Each structure stands twice: as structure tokens, then as C-alpha cells.
Amino acid sequence: MNDFTLIAINLFRKPVRTVLLVVSILIAFLIFSVMVSFNHAITNFNTKPNRLVTLSKINFTESLPYAHFDRIAKTEGVATATHLNWFGGYYQDPVKGFLPVFAVDPRSYYDVYKEDLPLTEEAKAAFFGERTAMIAAEAVAEKYDWRIGQRIPLNSNIFSQADGGHVWEFTLVGVFATPPGSSQTGSVIINYDYFNETISFGRDRVGWIAFLTRSADLNDQVAEAIDARFANSADETSTQDEATFNKSFAAQLGNISLVVTLVVGSAFAAILLIVGTTMALAVRERTKEIGVMKTLGFSSSRILTMVLGESLMLAFLGAGVGTAAAALALSALSSSGNGPPIYFEPAVVGWSALIAAGLGVVTGVFPALEAYRLRIIEALGRR
């Protein structure tokens, strides 16, 4: 029998107690993993470093004249530019059926976002060629059971057609995957020309312009040139890299990092106390036994290692189960198709291991030292 087996046996000698401790530890790691993954998902995007967006300086909900797009596309240092309009789309129900729908120029949009738009050649050709074509994120198509070739009626909560109707029909020509970290924020993409010709107001305006610079080194220079070009006009612009824009948008929800820190801190503080006091009790209960082991020739440092080993094993057990539970919970949540998918952030595993090590040491060190210092005569004499 090696020390590892002995530690494991010690840990499970009171199985109910150990299972309860594992439950409380796993809860803390579950909360930690889910919240950190969530925070990561809304603040980090795999955007290309040379992808920039030009928005109205007043606010990103204000539109810009179409002419801005032509001028930006021709700006020195801009490789490819495209434009997007917010359609205000929903399917069937205005609230439950809400969808981020963007009206875009298909070819240039594909050029700017192709890494995040895995489309078959067939789907691409149809998307580029048919005015009423639309493509959709896989999760959305699955949720509503849309098939390729199907005509889908989408409502706009903003725009109207010339006849006053709010419904547009599109043909689904392709679906695209949105893997973890995808910067594809739209769920449905439709054709700008078709959109622009059928709306009853707001024609020839674009929501915002996204473009690639020839090199990320040129970003600042290009952004300054564009904003200077439109300064003091009726439609002033603000140009920034996509990552910065996404971050500032997420910040509008509130100080999420602070909330995550407070909640995760509370969860860990609670288990630190529960596990710490229980470990102290568990070791105190074994006083006699430790005396016997020392009598048998176990060194004090070996006893210390064994107690620490036990608290570490407990912490890692809870952390492992908790992290796995978080991965399962997030994948279940993401596949439900409600809201944007939140993927389990792999970096969480490393952090969890680090925290588990800290938790194991902090909760085990005092009982371990007590066991280390314990004198045989006292141990065997204590009742």
C-alpha cells in the first residue's frame, strides 16, 4: 500500500461527508467556470486585428449615407470594405422570435468576414446571385427547423414595405457554423440591394461600414484619415477596431467583470470556510490514529504530506467534477438555440487547477501542521 492509496482511503472513510464536501466544492467551480466563460464570450472575439468598423459619431444606431461607403473603400490603406444594416428582424413573435438580421452587400461582406462564414460553393453562388437569398446560423436554422430552399417570412420591427407591410420573404440558401470565438454576430444575413429597394424610408443609408486594412500597423492612420475626412459634416464618423467596439458594447450592460468577481469570490469564500473547518475536524478525529502511525515509525513530515495530500485530492476532485459540469451545462445551454451560444472557455481549466491547488493547501495546511507537531504521548493520551 503506497501513500496515495492511504490518502484516498482516509479521504473516503466517511463517504457521506466527503461526497457533501465534493458537492460544495464543485458548486463553486461550476459557478466560476460558467461565469468566466460567459465573461470571456462577451468580451473576447476572434476578430481579425486589421478589421475596423466606421460608425456614426453620434451613436452606432445612427445610419450613414451610402456615399460614405464608397469613400471609405477608396481610402488609402483600406483593402476591402463592406457595409451592414440592422434589419430589426424577428420570426413570428416580436420578442421570442427576435433575430440579429443584417442586410449586407453579399460579395464584399464575404470578403471581409470569410473566416467566419464557412459556406459551400453552392450556397455562396446562390447568396451572391439571388436578391431574396438569405443565409442563417446553423443553431437558428435548427431551432426553427428551416430547410435549404425553404421560403422564410421575416418581420422587421423597424422598416415597412411600400404597401405598409412588415414582412419580407427570403429563401434560405445556406447555413453557417458559429464555432467558439466566431466573430459572426449576425444570425441571419440578407441582401442589401433587395432590402434597400423595398423599404419605405431610410433608403440609401448604411448602418455601419466594416473593412480590412492592408496591415494592422496602418489601423490608426486609416481610422484618423477616415474620421478627418467626415469631420464637421452632418454625418461625422468614429472609426475603431472591431475588438474595441465589441468591448465597449459589452460594457454597456454593466461592470460584468466586477459582478463576476464578487459572485465567484463569495462562492469560494464559502467553500474555503466549509472545507477548512471540516478538514480540521477530520484530522482531530484521527488524533489517536496519527499517534499510532508515528509510533509505528511514520515520520512527522510524511504525516504532514498525507494530510495535505488529502485536502489537495479533495479540492481537485471537486474542481474536476465542477469544471466538467460547467462544460456540460454550457453545451446544453448553447445547443438550446436561445441567445448567442456561450462556449466553455478552455483557459478555465488551468485557472481551476490553480485555484484547486490553492484551496487544497489553504484548507489542509493548518490541520497538517497540527498533525506534524502532534506528540505521540499526547496523541495516545487524548480522549
Added chain:
Amino acid sequence: MPTLLNQISAITSLNVKSLPQRAAMSAASVVAVALSIAVLLFFLALANGLSKTVEGSGSDSVAVALREGSTAELNSVVTRDQLNILAGAPGVAAIDGKPAVSGELLVIVDGVKRATGTNANMPFRGIGPEGIALRESVQIVDGRLFSPGTNEIIVGASLLREFSGFELGSTIRLRGSEWTVVGVFDAPGTVFASELWADLAVTQSLFRRPNVFQTMKFKLVSPAALEEFRNFAAADARLKQLEILSERAYFKRQASQSTGQFFFIAWALGVTMAIGSVAGALNTMYSAVAARASETATLRIIGFSGIATFAGTLLEAVILSALGGSLGVLIAFLFFQGRTTSTLGSGFTQLVFKFDISPGVVLAAIATSALIGVIGGFLPGLRAARQRPQLELAAQ
């Protein structure tokens, strides 16, 4: 029966008086419950404060008309023609002989959140004197009202507290022209205090939306007049794409859209943490039962019943978790009750509100902590009641 009650109270008081012997574990269990309750209260108070501010903005005797299916004011588009037709509808009240109606235009401009230094969406409302009159709680608290036809803005007091860029006397540039902030208004406890207001006609022309509004508001002669008003609109083909509801119902819907997610987070996190606390409480109670096995055995032999032993343990657990729950409520009151915060509301603009721990929220906390205590004490209580007294004593 009196004997059983006497026994239960005797055992419970014995258990409670011996708590100091198990101080560390009992305290850990109390703190764990307190932290769970504090997290639950944080999100419940957030949702409640948000909901109260949004719902508190609506009146029963004001009707709101917006484009059908828009759900939020920002998306809606209605026309001056529609406003003119509805102004003559039955049930609309009059002010100085004119119908009390207000067409309003809402656009979003950037402000800077003081806490983070990041850009945030500020609602900028083009509004006429009728619109201000419709909002009875509004008063100018500093400076003056904007003059009609000028590039002047008044700023809501709540917005001013949380966001920078709109201090009294400061100027901002919008679409190539300078605007000056000339006044501060307040409408305590409503969403309006999170807005910027300017003259309707000037805003319409600046944002290229002549003769277009986002919403229309109508002061009704009484809440009951809404029915008649709606029937009038339903009968006119030019008004068929409009949704008409009372201002209170409109804001109630807004509130439920914004707060649903916070209630979900509150309970998802609260219940998850409570499960952790239950595990902690069970552990503490099992240890307590084990520690006093011989005392319990003695009590059983001198005639105390198993039920009394069970109840004593259960009550001890409930007392501990009630202590934890009270501590959690105390933390909540000390650290976040009444604090001002803001988030992106369902109107896609920032909404300033205060954390609000209502009696209902406290009740939810009490129920949750009681439940933790009952679950945490039940099984250990059974174990205590099932101990065989002779065997326990013989083992000593």
C-alpha cells in the same frame, strides 16, 4: 403533547447552548448561507429596482401608440397624419382647449459612463410642451427649460449622475451643430430621469425625420376612456398598423423584458449556491449529531423521545441557517440597498435605477434560508433519532 413540546424545546436549547463547542463548523455553515443569500439578494434587488423604475413611469390615464410589432420606442415609426387623426378621437383630454397629445422622436446619442469611461447609449428625446405636461412628476431642478426652436437640451438628473458629457452649461456637437445644456430636470423614480430632452421640431429636422415620430402619447379623460379610444383607432384603416395601450401597460411590458434575465440569473445562481450551502449545512449537522451521540443516548434512556431528538436537530439547523439568512440580508442592506446603477434597458438605452430590496425580496431570502435549514437538518435529525441508545453508551 405538552411533554413532546417540552422535550423538543429542552433538546433544542441544549443543542443551541452547546454550539460554541462546534463554533468553527457552525460559523462556516452560517457564513456559507449568508453568502448564498447575499448573491441571491444582489440580483433580486437589481431586478426589482429596475422593474420598479420602469413600471413607476407609466400612467393609467395616458395612452401610448406605436408601430405594431416594434416592442420598443426606438424601432417604432408613426406619422404626423396618424397623430392628427388620433388627436380627434373620443376620450382624449384637452389642455387649454387643445387636445393633450404628444408626438415624440427618440434618437440615441453617445454619453460616457462615469464608472467605466466607456461610451454608452443615451436616449435623446425630441419633445414638445404637451409631452412635458403629460409627465406630471417632471420638474426643472436647475437651470431652465429649453426654448422652442433652439439647439438647447435639458438633462435628466439620474443620467447626469451616472454619465458625463452633459453637465449644465456644456456643449455637444450633433450632426454639425452645437447644442447647449441649459437645464436639469428630475422625475424621481421614473425612466424619464435617464433621458436628454430637446425641442421636437429642431430634433426632427436635425435627424432628417420631418413629420415622423416614434411614439404618440394621449392624455385621456379617464383610464376607462382607453377602450373607446382604441375602438376609434381600430375602425380607421389608416391606423391599422398601430398598437395602442395604456402607458402603464407599455412600461410593464418593458419592465418584464428587461428584468426577466436578471430574475433568471438571480435564481440560477441563488439556487446553485444554496445547494452548496445545503451540503455545508448537512456536513455540520452530521458532525454535530456524531459529536453528541452519547448525550443523545443518555437523553433517550431517561425518557426523551426519538421525535424530540429529530426535532431538536432540525431546529438547530434551521436556527443556524436563519442566522445565515439574516446575515445575508444585513450584508445586502449595508452594501447595496439604494445604490445607483445603470444597464442597457429593453429600449436599447441606458437606464439608471437603484437597487431595491423590497419586502418580497426579503421574503424570498427568508424562504430560501429556511429551506436550506430544513434540508440541512432533516437527514442528520433522522440519524440522531435512529441511534440505538444502549449501543452508543456501550461503545464509550
